[in-house]
Amino acid sequence: MVKPEKREEIIGAALELIAGHGFHGAPMAMIAERAGVAAGTIYRYFESKDVLIRETYVFLEGQMLASVMARYPEGKPVRERFLHISKKIVNYFIGSPMEFRFVEQFFNSPYGVACRREKLLGRKDQDICAELFEEGCRLQIIKDLPLPILFALAFGPLIDISRDHILEFITLDALLIEKTVAACWDAVKR
Amino acid sequence: MVKPEKREEIIGAALELIAGHGFHGAPMAMIAERAGVAAGTIYRYFESKDVLIRETYVFLEGQMLASVMARYPEGKPVRERFLHISKKIVNYFIGSPMEFRFVEQFFNSPYGVACRREKLLGRKDQDICAELFEEGCRLQIIKDLPLPILFALAFGPLIDISRDHILEFITLDALLIEKTVAACWDAVKR
DNA sequence: AATTATAGAATGAACGTTCATTCAGTGGGG
DNA sequence: CCCCACTGAATGAACGTTCATTCTATAATT
Numbered sequence: 349m350v351k352p353e354k355r356e357e358i359i360g361a362a363l364e365l366i367a368g369h370g371f372h373g374a375p376m377a378m379i380a381e382r383a384g385v386a387a388g389t390i391y392r393y394f395e396s397k398d399v400l401i402r403e404t405y406v407f408l409e410g411q412m413l414a415s416v417m418a419r420y421p422e423g424k425p426v427r428e429r430f431l432h433i434s435k436k437i438v439n440y441f442i443g444s445p446m447e448f449r450f451v452e453q454f455f456n457s458p459y460g461v462a463c464r465r466e467k468l469l470g471r472k473d474q475d476i477c478a479e480l481f482e483e484g485c486r487l488q489i490i491k492d493l494p495l496p497i498l499f500a501l502a503f504g505p506l507i508d509i510s511r512d513h514i515l516e517f518i519t520l521d522a523l524l525i526e527k528t529v530a531a532c533w534d535a536v537k538r
Numbered sequence: 539m540v541k542p543e544k545r546e547e548i549i550g551a552a553l554e555l556i557a558g559h560g561f562h563g564a565p566m567a568m569i570a571e572r573a574g575v576a577a578g579t580i581y582r583y584f585e586s587k588d589v590l591i592r593e594t595y596v597f598l599e600g601q602m603l604a605s606v607m608a609r610y611p612e613g614k615p616v617r618e619r620f621l622h623i624s625k626k627i628v629n630y631f632i633g634s635p636m637e638f639r640f641v642e643q644f645f646n647s648p649y650g651v652a653c654r655r656e657k658l659l660g661r662k663d664q665d666i667c668a669e670l671f672e673e674g675c676r677l678q679i680i681k682d683l684p685l686p687i688l689f690a691l692a693f694g695p696l697i698d699i700s701r702d703h704i705l706e707f708i709t710l711d712a713l714l715i716e717k718t719v720a721a722c723w724d725a726v727k728r
Numbered sequence: 729a730a731t732t733a734t735a736g737a738a739t740g741a742a743c744g745t746t747c748a749t750t751c752a753g754t755g756g757g758g
Numbered sequence: 759c760c761c762c763a764c765t766g767a768a769t770g771a772a773c774g775t776t777c778a779t780t781c782t783a784t785a786a787t788t
Binding site: 370372452453456457458461464465468491493494496497499500501504505507508509512515517518524527528531532534535536537 | 560562642643646647648651654655658681683684686687689690691694695697698699702705707708714717718721722724725726727
């Protein structure tokens with residue numbers, strides 16, 4: 349009888365602690381304490397720390413996708429859809445700094461590289477962004493560049509400015525986000 | 539009598555191993571072995587592992603700066619100088635994958651965040667890039683955005699594509715680099 | 729001979745994981 | 759309605775490993 353409620357507690361604790369102190373600054377004992385559970389109990393819910401970390405990411409991926417897809421202007425022009433996605437991403441990140449820090453750590457680790465590799469080699473027809481860029485290319489609206497480069501031009505800066513905001517190197521507001529997202533569009537558009 | 543030659547061996551070993559296996563996959567004993575030295579000896583040259591890591595970064599920073607500044611077209615238009623810096627950065631990274639991986643790890647860690655904070659709060663008049671953007675702003679050539687955002691638009695994608703190349707997700711050649719750097723210019727120019 | 733550098737074993741702290749034990753909840757027999 | 763046997767979730771001390779760092783005996787240098 350595995351309670352989903354306890355599982356969520358553990359994921360939440362892992363998220364908080366790893367976001368705050370990194371993978372290696374968040375020992376299982378500490379995660380257990382934060383979750384209100386004994387160290388051994390975690391192993392009833394997750395096979396290992398690795399699995400716990402990956403499941404925590406899966407949980408976040410769901411959240412992010414839901415946030416980006418909310419009120420997605422399906423059928424509207426490429427540019428409008430691009431701006432929608434971009435703004436949603438930045439707003440999700442700066443509204444969820446803990447989640448942002450976790451995801452960033454995740455991607456800058458062997459976990460994340462493996463994850464990216466799968467995604468790039470995997471089916472592209474389910475990825476809303478890849479779809480969007482491909483359509484833009486076909487319509488000659490977007491520069492004819494390999495997909496990973498378009499991703500880098502469009503989303504690299506957005507992640508960077510989200511981090512800078514969270515670290516308080518800058519303060520983003522709606523206007524600044526608007527301008528930056530527009531600049532990213534300048535980078536990818538023909 | 540501390541031999542500089544041995545110091546460099548140790549830095550080289552730290553660089554290779556940390557680039558390959560991360561900070562936590564590169565124990566002092568392994569660095570020592572690679573450097574052809576005993577574990578304890580490292581401590582005659584570096585106070586701690588932390589210091590060794592930071593000194594390794596300082597060493598790389600020198601290398602990178604030298605690479606970027608070689609044949610810098612001082613006095614030429616903003617756009618030309620921008621393209622020079624951008625191309626030099628990408629070429630340095632893809633020509634030195636090990637160095638790239640180390641620097642990336644360094645910046646995605648508490649070391650790097652501290653380092654960035656210092657740099658952003660420190661004197662800007664010595665930073666060639668900040669200088670360039672500021673001049674571009676004054677001349678109305680570059681968008682009027684905070685410096686960290688211009689950095690993100692210009693260099694974020696370059697780092698991303700360098701990583702993608704090193705991980706073999708894409709294959710960069712001179713033409714592709716040229717196109718991408720031009721796209722970054724589109725992002726920052728008015 | 730005296731001083732300093734090096735090697736590598738020793739140390740102790742920290743970690744992920746395991747496992748013998750405890751505990752709470754359930755159901756069946758009286 | 760009570761009692762007791764049973765189940766399996768939860769516990770947390772203990773284990774084995776790994777690591778940075780220190781210590782000490784030895785080698786090299788002056």
